[in-house]
Amino acid sequence: MAFPISRQKALREWRLYLFVLPSLLLVATFAYFPAASAIYHSFFDWSGGDTKQLIGFGNFSRAWNDRVLWGAFGTVGILILFNLFKMIPAVVLAVLIHRLKSERWQYAYRVLLVIPMIVPSLVTLFIWKFFFDPNLGVLNRVLDVTGLKHVLVWLDGRVFHWHIFLENVPVGWLSQPDLILPSLFIWGFPWIGAVGVLFYLAGLQSISTEIYEAAELDGVGSLGKFFYIELPLILTQVRLNLTLLIIATLQGYGLQLLLLGETGGPGGRGMTPGLWMYNRAFIAGEFGYACAVGMILFVFILLLTLFNNRYVRVEK
Amino acid sequence: MSGIAKDSVGARGHRDWPKHAIVGCLILVELFPLYMMLQVSFKDNAEFINNPWLPSNPASWHWENWAFGIRLIGPYIANTVFVAVSGTAFSLCFAILGAYFFARYKMPFSGVLWSAFLVLMLLPSVANIVPLFTLLKELSLLNTLTALIAVGVAGGQVFNIFVLRNFIEELPKDLFEAAEMDGASHFQQIINIVIPMSGPIIGTLAILAFLGKWNEFLLPLIVLRDKELFTLGVGLIYLDGEYVKQWGQIMAAYFIASLPLIVIFLFCMRLFVRGLSAGAIKG
Numbered sequence: 001m002a003f004p005i006s007r008q009k010a011l012r013e014w015r016l017y018l019f020v021l022p023s024l025l026l027v028a029t030f031a032y033f034p035a036a037s038a039i040y041h042s043f044f045d046w047s048g049g050d051t052k053q054l055i056g057f058g059n060f061s062r063a064w065n066d067r068v069l070w071g072a073f074g075t076v077g078i079l080i081l082f083n084l085f086k087m088i089p090a091v092v093l094a095v096l097i098h099r100l101k102s103e104r105w106q107y108a109y110r111v112l113l114v115i116p117m118i119v120p121s122l123v124t125l126f127i128w129k130f131f132f133d134p135n136l137g138v139l140n141r142v143l144d145v146t147g148l149k150h151v152l153v154w155l156d157g158r159v160f161h162w163h164i165f166l167e168n169v170p171v172g173w174l175s176q177p178d179l180i181l182p183s184l185f186i187w188g189f190p191w192i193g194a195v196g197v198l199f200y201l202a203g204l205q206s207i208s209t210e211i212y213e214a215a216e217l218d219g220v221g222s223l224g225k226f227f228y229i230e231l232p233l234i235l236t237q238v239r240l241n242l243t244l245l246i247i248a249t250l251q252g253y254g255l256q257l258l259l260l261g262e263t264g265g266p267g268g269r270g271m272t273p274g275l276w277m278y279n280r281a282f283i284a285g286e287f288g289y290a291c292a293v294g295m296i297l298f299v300f301i302l303l304l305t306l307f308n309n310r311y312v313r314v315e316k
Numbered sequence: 317m318s319g320i321a322k323d324s325v326g327a328r329g330h331r332d333w334p335k336h337a338i339v340g341c342l343i344l345v346e347l348f349p350l351y352m353m354l355q356v357s358f359k360d361n362a363e364f365i366n367n368p369w370l371p372s373n374p375a376s377w378h379w380e381n382w383a384f385g386i387r388l389i390g391p392y393i394a395n396t397v398f399v400a401v402s403g404t405a406f407s408l409c410f411a412i413l414g415a416y417f418f419a420r421y422k423m424p425f426s427g428v429l430w431s432a433f434l435v436l437m438l439l440p441s442v443a444n445i446v447p448l449f450t451l452l453k454e455l456s457l458l459n460t461l462t463a464l465i466a467v468g469v470a471g472g473q474v475f476n477i478f479v480l481r482n483f484i485e486e487l488p489k490d491l492f493e494a495a496e497m498d499g500a501s502h503f504q505q506i507i508n509i510v511i512p513m514s515g516p517i518i519g520t521l522a523i524l525a526f527l528g529k530w531n532e533f534l535l536p537l538i539v540l541r542d543k544e545l546f547t548l549g550v551g552l553i554y555l556d557g558e559y560v561k562q563w564g565q566i567m568a569a570y571f572i573a574s575l576p577l578i579v580i581f582l583f584c585m586r587l588f589v590r591g592l593s594a595g596a597i598k599g
Contacts, residue, residue, distance in 0.1 A: 030470035294443030
């Protein structure tokens with residue numbers, strides 16, 4: 001902890017306040033002021049200029065009846081479920097690397113894991129967009145080469161009647177409304193977040209070898225070791241990751257904006273609340289309404305954070 | 317961990333090769349997009365359609381794709397380097413000063429100020445972006461790189477101060493007391509004690525900040541209008557929308573966009589890997 005300090009000494013050391021001043025000014029200008037401004041303007045009909053009209057809760061009652069907004073919350077719910085599933089490979093990979101005997105290999109794998117991180121995330125995103133391209137894209141070619149396409153066509157024609165997968169017609173991953181969500185699911189396969197894996201590995205390192213020896217004497221198999229030793233010990237990291245992931249998904253819209261455009265793709269199937277806010281502000285020029293949407297989103301995130309702090313406590 | 321102790325981690329009697337196989341496969345698939353980026357960058361569209369998977373013959377590599385990429389992306393990279401370097405430097409300078417304030421003494425009001433910073437962790441940045449845009453307009457910072465730097469520095473303060481405060485508080489108090497006896501000012505104490513002793517953590521934070529700024533695209537997208545000011549983020553977005561897709565050229569541009577990070581990575585690989593794991597523990 002910081003030293004306690006007497007009042008006289010504090011007065012003499014007043015210059016210390018100058019140390020915190022730059023950060024404080026910056027934060028006040030670029031974080032507090034916009035936040036306050038967002039709350040204030042959510043009660044106005046405002047298109048970003050000087051003229052604005054107070055309309056009370058008008059924006060909020062409009063949001064209450066906004067089908068697109070609530071549809072977007074539904075979409076984001078599905079995306080959160082996808083992302084929960086996508087956490088699994090990182091956990092499995094971390095445990096597998098941890099169990100390797102050779103420390104040299106462990107280090108080598110860690111370095112290999114970090115490599116995708118040095119490619120800008122935007123580039124990764126655009127490479128995936130290229131993979132989804134119907135004519136040249138790698139995804140359709142993989143389907144053709146492996147023959148999976150025939151399976152999908154057969155399933156489509158005989159079982160599900162989606163009318164999405166047709167013989168000799170390239171699959172339009174990002175242009176078929178019904179394929180938007182599946183595309184967002186496939187996106188990023190095999191879903192190994194390097195930060196996540198390193199995060200879990202750091203947690204696994206704290207497991208003492210005696211625990212493993214004891215487990216082995218008791219004849220616990222590798223699956224048992226995973227559920228009784230490894231998973232409980234990295235549960236803190238998993239939970240923390242989970243919270244961050246849910247909050248990031250809830251407010252995220254960069255991925256959707258770049259993959260699908262500002263309308264959320266065909267049929268608006270990829271619309272998220274954040275994207276809707278962006279769309280209203282910068283496409284429709286309805287800044288006041290966009291602020292209100294931002295506030296609603298903020299309330300959701302705040303509730304989630306409070307819930308998390310109360311029930312999903314992270315033990316230090 | 318010693319080699320002997322390590323043996324008991326892997327189940328005795330089991331071989332390691334199945335694990336190697338799974339881990340290797342997963343990492344190969346993970347690296348596949350990068351492989352595609354690299355090998356497609358040397359082909360033109362016709363070659364790519366005929367032979368999408370394997371690298372083409374080095375004799376017929378299309379180096380002009382790379383020349384095109386450098387011409388196109390070079391200016392964007394210069395802008396991004398400027399924003400990322402100055403943003404990271406300012407961000408860390410201010411954060412060190414701020415963290416020192418919180419860590420050194422319990423000044424009157426420092427508790428209030430601390431909670432004022434912490435509350436910001438709850439504020440999602442997403443709700444801010446619309447008013448931020450109009451604020452920048454009023455400050456006539458729209459269409460400037462200064463706006464990106466200032467907002468970036470402000471955004472990084474909370475996390476950096478949070479990590480650095482904890483770190484500075486762990487430093488031995490005697491050092492500070494001895495320096496004070498010798499008449500060192502607070503500024504001198506920061507230069508001579510705090511910065512030398514927290515080198516690795518500052519390095520890690522710097523890398524994280526730099527990566528974050530390199531990847532930024534939403535703010536530049538709404539702030540920047542002039543092509544001369546584009547950072548990589550906006551530049552790549554326009555590239556994605558504008559050109560009749562010559563995938564070779566585009567992939568070369570993508571690869572060039574990653575080069576500066578690759579250079580940094582090669583020089584501080586250990587800091588990268590350690591830093592990311594350490595940063596992960598701190599949360």
